[in-house]
Amino acid sequence: MMDKFTEEISHFIGFFHISVENARAREAYNEFAFTKADVDVEKLPVHTSDFAAPFDLLGFEPDFGYRAPAPDHWYVLTKPVQSQSFSDARTFGHHIDGRVLPDTPNYGFNTPIDSVHYLYPTPEILAPGSVVNHFNQAISLSDDDYFSVGGHGLAFNPEPVGDAAVLEGFEEAAALSPLGDLERPGSSADMIGVIQTVIDQLEDVPADSDAVQINLSATSIDGIYVNGELVEEAPNLDDYHSFDKDESDGDDSAEDDSEGEEGADGESTNTWTQDDGTVAIEVSVEVHTGGNTLINNVVLQNFWTGATITIVAEDHVEVNAIVQINALWDTDAITSAVSDWTHDAATNEMFNIATFDHLDTSNGSEPGASGNDDYPAFWAVTEIHGDLMIVNWLEQIIFMSDDDVGILSSSGVTTSVIAGDNFGVNHASVFELGFSYDLIIIGGSIFDANIIHQMNVLFDNDYVGATADFQTSGEGSVSSSGNLLWNQARIGTIGDADRFDSLSQDQLGTLASFANGDGSISPDLMSDEAFAGLQGLRVLYISGDLINLQYIRQTNILGDSDQIALAMDAIAPNLDANWTIETGSNALLNNATIIDLDSVGKTYVGGEQYSQETLFQAELISGQPDFGNPDPDALVNEAILFLDDSMLAPDDHSTASDASCMPSDYDGHTGDGVNGMIGH
Template sequence: MMPGGITEIIWHFAGYLRIFDDIARDRIALDEGDYRSDTQDYTTPRPQFTFTPTDDQMDSRPVGIQAAPAIDESNHRLPLSHLHPASEFHLDRFGPSPAHGILTPISPGTGGGGGGDVIRVVYQEGGEQSEIQTHQFNNMYNDDALVGTHDTNLLMTLEAQADHAIARMIAGADAALPTDWYAPQHTDALPAFVAAHDQAWADRGGTADPHSVTPGYYLNGELQNPAPTPPDQLLAPTPTPVPDLGHGLGQWALDGGNTASNGAYIVDLTDSARTMLVMGDYFKTNAIFQTNSYMDNDHVTVGGTGASITTGGDQATNIADFVQHPGVYETMPSYFAGPNWSVDVVHGDYFNVRALVQSNYLSDNNVTMQSSSSTHYEVHAGQNELGNYVLINDGNFNYDLVIVGGSYHGMNVIFQNNILYNNDTVQIAGNGTSPSQTISTGDNQLTNAATIENYGGTKALAWNSDFNDLIHNISGGATELDPSFGQLIAGNGGTFHILYVTGNYYDVNAVWQTNIVSNANMAIQLQGSPSAVTAGYYGDSMATQNVATGGNVLSNDAAIVDVANTNTHVNGQAYGDSILIQANLVNQDSDHVAQTNPQALVPEVIAFVGQDDASHNSDPQHHATTALPHDDPMAGVLH
């Protein structure tokens, strides 16, 4: 998948996230009232009514109801619907308290009375729950030593220095995250973490998190107003293409150019009802945490004054976008909630939890020494690629109404970290010749891009006392209801589908993305004078010396699209927050460059590299190309 591909999916998806299929349903013919419509009209859009009920027309006079059922929290980690048998339902008939503000529907053939027919209710154990846990890990070790007869301990020393530096950078990235956000990366423990977070939130009276922000588009900690529009939102990093090195005379060492990328996309439709009734409190948190950490301290020494040397130029970018849309039912017409209701009952807590972990670890530390005079000599010790990509599409538009007997706990959170160690030592020189010299040690790109896109879930409406009657009836298993209940909650035509959860509702989407790349390099080149045969073959063309030790790309791209209910009625307290931390941690970024007399470096380089048979090769068409192994993935788990 190309970088930025996940975000591109969002652009296409977001514009079409609507309920757009218009099914020819059986529609109730009402003789009187403001709900009149042509029952034969099945065109799109659906017919508009002259009146859509709102909470302003509903009587909020309190009435007595039986206590809500006790919530069994003995084991909150598992969907309790699988642990408790269904209770027996009693064939009772209840009606809401008299309210002059509620229009009583008139069933066909009843004349002008109030409530001739009843709403018939059926119950079943149901309510699809999901606990999706995906862990993706790539571990690759590609530490290369091309040292001839020289001491191979050079690579071991390089590896030890890199391991120490990376450990420090990991600790720094951890320190940038508040300890109370050290969330478990497993579905069985996430609900308890979310519940503890929400309880602490309620205990401090709903005070916002210290890192709370206004929803919007943030670039490296700064709110962009106005936000850029697609496709300009994401500065997608692009790996440096492998150059065409041709067949000329010279030496090339490609020790960098590694790519590590993670892409995650979650579409959550599990609580996409038109209406949700929450007897307890309602919590909704959106949080993004992003860090880029790198060390790029290079030492370059060139025997010559005309070399092209590029160091630095590293880029670290954090992009976070909190997007809020109206609910998908916001502009759709409201229907009477039908004479047939179907209730899926979940005893205990309800879980829709997704935990996605993606990690790439690459060790690409290289010691490459080249000495030649009459050949085309390439060393490829980098250019590794690691990638994790996943799409989770969970849930569907199953319910018109969700009733939560306890509290609703909703959280969308994304953790992203890039860590790069790219300290390089480069020494190149010509011995008796003046080659064209090019060195590049920087131009690394570290990018985190995260989007949390919500549809609905923020329209908090007043609690109505008649909701108590409705929940009382549903919890008691009433199989017949007064038809006036059909006006309490807007329907969508056809059978009215309800999910009733006796306990708490947990709706959690959590993504962790990490890239760790160790790319420390020592590259030494000595270009000798070509033989007479080689010089005659190439003519006046100049030999080339080229070293590239940077150009690494680390990218994380994650998007959570959370389609929630359009209307939310909460009997307790409603809490909502957006949290953001973005940090670019540059541990060290200093370079030392020295260009000396062409002869000054020769003894030192010769001492390191020595001579090889390639310098005595008299065949001008011989090309010595060394392609070191770079595709050696090892599966494992980073601790």
């Protein structure tokens, strides 16, 4: 009898030969058609032969009878006689009655008196490796510009602000934090030391001060806290800051045939033809020295390893902490010469937003209410000798200096100066998806820490002064604040403090068995309600410690102390110019999220169990520095000098004669951006 594979091959060979013969016949006939002649062909004798078909062909049979070869390793599952209908287990292998093979790997199983035996292939379980990531993202920018616009004939040379004051402010703000500078760990011992240091520092928080909004420490914290207050919903950043740049809409008074021309050195002249044929010019002066945006953003999701039940031989130490500090120095001095201008009433806004989430993985049912009486009767183990480390250490810092110095006058054109508007972003996204187990057995301790430390420091001490002869009849506006300091953090973990319990005698016996190398799991542990419905257990054994450390530190430091002088054009002064001065509107933003799903069920601890969650929020607003003189005009007139030596003659009676008489080639300030004389 021919099987169906031989039959298929025979058909294929037969069709192949037929195709070849047809091709040969076609070629021979075409060649013969042109050369045929009347030829008598003698008929050849026909020889016949016997034909036999020893195979009986079967009809079409859709079933595929192939079976994979047996694996190299097997384990034995022994079930009571009453459970002979264990048909679901066939997914694991073949059923062999009454047979127990020798050299079976040492996988534990329950052994009743009356039983039948099942032989199954050993499942392969992968062990997770240690994960240690160190991220260090840093941005440093110095954008200290000097600009001079208009034909005022003066140079403005105040004392540069420098970075020393900003760094001193940072030290003052950092002193509020309960956490000091933590050194990046390089070994498992260092990581445990860092976690213990954090615990000690959080337990020794300095006494509350006026700057501290909240200092909360408890076994578990739940909810959303905004500036020290528990709220139902967190603020939305989009309601306070837009990342879209404003588009210039032009002058609404311009006619349809208006046109603009870009002038040299950043100075533009907007002109249009009026009905009488004359050319009109939009006369204005606009300067923006702020508008900087600093962003640190981190999203860290850790699902590297976890289990329904975790057994710890020694201690379990857990700490979750969010530390947030906003510090602002915004002391401005505005000249009285612009007292009739519109002063932007936008105030500084500062937010510390912290969220603690504890995800509940239970289904709400009581123990024993699952209705499934089937419990696993075998297990497979993967082992890690030593410690398992899951560490993500992220540090982000942005240091920006935007201390601008400028002197402006209106010379009958449209002038626009942008000396700020810098943008710095640090971003990191980490997603670690690893392995899940039914049971994790740890021979040492668990050290689990999630820490977020955020700080914003802004120096926005501006002064806007005017020379003695400055005057204007046009409209004007000045804005020196409107800054946004934003810290937002979230820590999401599994379960609450009630997910811990002490070890039972059966669990202690299981730990001792694994420590001795036997690898036996007690029957009572196998019958835990959390394992109901499972046919077998996936087990991870760690002989050392499990260290889970997630650390994020974000820092924004911005110095935006601008010094602006308003002067009159010495050649063609224009009193009708419209003025717009903006020295604030900075945004310092920190956002960090840690989702740490390291345990999805109960944890049984043989030693001490320590849980601490801490929230620290502080807001520092300083009235310093004191410029030493409440009149910014005096500061301006002390810092200007004439560029034209003839204006310094004894008989000169210029209205700016109170300016310092310094050489015309004096260069008291060097800038990097706009840098130099603009508009001459």
